Amino acid sequence: MGSARSAGNENPRLDAPSVWLYAGLVLIGLINIYSATSDPNQGFHFSFNSLAGRQMMWIGGAVLLILTIAFANVAVFDYFAYGFYALIILLNIAVIFLGREVAGARSWFGFGGVGIQPSEFAKAATALALARFLGTYGIRFKGTRNVFICLGLFLLPMGIILGQNDTGSALVFLAFFLVLYREGLPGGLLLTALWMAILGIARIVMTSRGVPHFWTYGILAVLGAVIIWFGRKNRQLVITVSLITISSIVFSLLVGFAYTKILKSYQRDRIELTLGLIKDEQGKGYHLHQSRIAIGAGQLVGRGFLKGTQTKMGEKSFVPEGHTDYIFCTISEEWGFAGVVVFFLIYFGLLFRLVSLAERQSTTFGRVLGYSVACILFFHIAINIGMTIGMVPTIGIPLPFVSFGGSSLWAFTLLLFTFLKVDEKRR
Amino acid sequence: MDLHSNRRIVYFLVFTVVALVYLGKIFSLQVLDKTYEQKAINNALNKITIYPARSIIYDRNGKLLVYNIAIYDLLVFPGEVKELDTSEFCRVLGITREDFLHRMQQAALNAKKRQKNNAYNKSAVFYANLSTRQYTAMQENLFRFGGFYIEPKTDRLYAVKGGAHVLGYLGEANDRALKGDPYYRPGDLVGITGIENTYEEFIRGMKGIRTVWQDRTYREHGEVKDDEFNKPAVAGPDMYSSLDFDLQEFGEQLLNGKRGSIVAIEPGTGEILALVNKPDYDPNLLVGEARNNAYRALVTDPRKPLFNRAIKGTYPPGSTFKTVTALIARQEGVLKPGTMHGCYGGYHLGSLTVGCHPHGSPLDLKGAITISCNAYFCQVFRDVIDNPKYGNVKTGFSQLEKHLRSFGLGSTLGVDLPGESSGNVPSIKQLDRRHGKSWKSSTVISLSIGQGEILLTPMQMANVAAIIANRGWFYTPHLVRGIGPRRSLPEKYTTRRYTSVDSSLFKVIIDGMEGVPKPGGTAWGTDVPDIAICAKTGTAQNPHGQDHSLYIAFAPRYNPKIAIAVVVENGGYGATWAAPIANLMIEHYLRRNEPSKNPGMLERMLKGAVL
């Protein structure tokens, strides 16, 4: 940042630690996809028709994508950001009408045997558009118009993806709130979100336990009254606390209503399972229970490569999707806690690196893009792993770079390497 | 410009907190909780039991007696039966809906029990021993009934129609067997009686395990190729029975139409050559689907065909016991070969009279045995227990009791069959109870001629014959000659047991016994030309009806090959039925493949009926 050289970075190279960590994750993914889809009755056996073979081709594609990005002019990202965003938005709308229905969601375009999921690319497009907007000279995350444009930029694709009935992918867009925090979103807002989460969970617990509504409101009112009583000299405080109390009560009411009237019963079950309100290992909690069995079976050092037992029978496995959404189960069972620790070091190491890289950007564009990459990855990891161990309700989203799938791999590669390219050319 | 750069700390913090919380949770799942490992194995692997073949059983000459056929069990994972078309399932298996529900409930219970025993998988037998029709129908339809699978095991087939009480039969393991031995699973077939039961631990072999992958719907996905998960079944070792089945069948023919037992022992080894009971049953009745019904019919049959009287039936040994009385008196030094006693139609002492049949008098020991004089042995008996050396009758009697017990009387011999009776040698206490405390030798005088409180099993009688043949020792009689390729035997069947009577004292008694089947002996007319049969007849008084016909014998006199006891219930005198049957058995055994030299007697025995 101190450098005044206009020729850019002295030694133009993609950030080596990030690239290595990325390569590590992709390799871990490939190994575990191979294992999860291997026939337990056969030894090592490789075919390009297998899922691992296809993933290898996706990886080949990702390498081409990386090379393209590496040799592209960095200005292109900035220049085409809006156009790319518009294109992706249109594709996401189109998929609702033209797409294939997979597991109740309409989020896939099918071309012959391969499919592509435009919502995966919406994350990268949104990140670029948001970075472009906030990077525009003179624009900051301030003022009603700018704030609304920023929120709109990611709430729009989020809404469309909800329209595809793909709740998981849509939820990931909440990551942009985290991005905006760095750009000045008031911390109070995130605290509010935290408070709302606490209120919401409390309300859900009470609802499912059959505690009458007035308890929530009563407790909130008493709490507010007590604070107001002690702070009665401070006019400002009285007003603030009153407002918080009233809005909290209203929010609780809304949560109660939404929870019982809007959420579908399977969604309620997932939430209640996560909160530990119901325990039904044979019925509603079956998948969570099986997922935990697979992870727990890994013990300290794991069963070893190809020796996992819970993910290998395809769709009728005890843990199905052991190569996609539940690949963490495969990793855990075969490599144990030791493997999980290494895996976390790589993953969270990449996140830390990305935040550091984002901070060394001289442009808002670069910084917003960097934080977007870090926050999106973080959301994916937190939700995906959290789901397999039962700390987050079951939400079907892939583990970035690791899960089987071309769309997801290419979209995350695009996202990461666009930023790494921007970082390479930072001034 | 950049107002919020210190907010990066918040990101590092959030990432770190989430990573640590997750790692903590994963640590608790993987490292702290040890149960998931087993749960995972229970999920994905099905350890299918491989049932070993039970031992093939041969007779002493290598004749095949018992072998195996494959039968099948239907097993179920009770928790995993989903979307089952119950009525279709019931139709295929041929059971009612109530039966289905009952079996399902039972299986769920058993599966839970197995899990508690740490048994590997959570399945349980739903239907044991499928019929051929059920097996075929089920095999074809199994793919429709997720959660069910079939396991092969073995049932028995018999190559022979006889020997049922020796061979025994199988039955489903009962609660006691299941509780007593974790090896068994409900529905397993175990030896219920006979050598199937005694040698169950050898005969059953060792179950093996075949581990297969299974998916969530509990369908098989091929075998796990890891040796750790597979164990071949080990078949039960070949069993060589001591029976001479040719002799056994001959004995069964001779005893047809009568009620009683024949026990033949090879004196030099204690090996049982034949163990015949009548009434008996065909062992082929108690196999396969018909087992339960046939068993019920046999149990309720008033003729008691399941009753193994050779080891469970007890009889007063009658005059056969005089041999033992004489041997003990010899050992006690109160009887010499030349000791003479007179007989005046019996033994008279005050108001007591023990009758005797007419014969010349007086007699020496040899003559008394041959002629079976009651008076002679009453006197000998009194000489033993009233021996002044012991001061009083009870001390004398306890000396007698000690000798009797050394003959294997009054306690089980240790034959390799379950349920052996000990017979009875009265103790002083028992006599006190019966006759009051002040009994005298005259009170218990009938013991001298094998009447009164003394009871022997046919097995014990045959063993007495073997003891005399061996002149003082015996091996515990047993039905198995050897197990497995090394023909090994439990040590108790290879250890000689000595009686308390010196071997030099047997000669005179044997001399007397040799005369029994000969002219002038009590079994005159039943002898076999050119075979020196040493024998003793007996007639056991039976308060419920006609006396029992008894006979013990061994032959040839020198280097004896066979010792035998025959009991024919309600057969009257020993010479009437028991003696000819025993002597024909001896002839048959010693002159294999030769026609009997007593065709008339053979004909009479084969045709004769006592029932």
Ligand SMILES: [Zn+2]
């Ligand atoms: Zn007499």
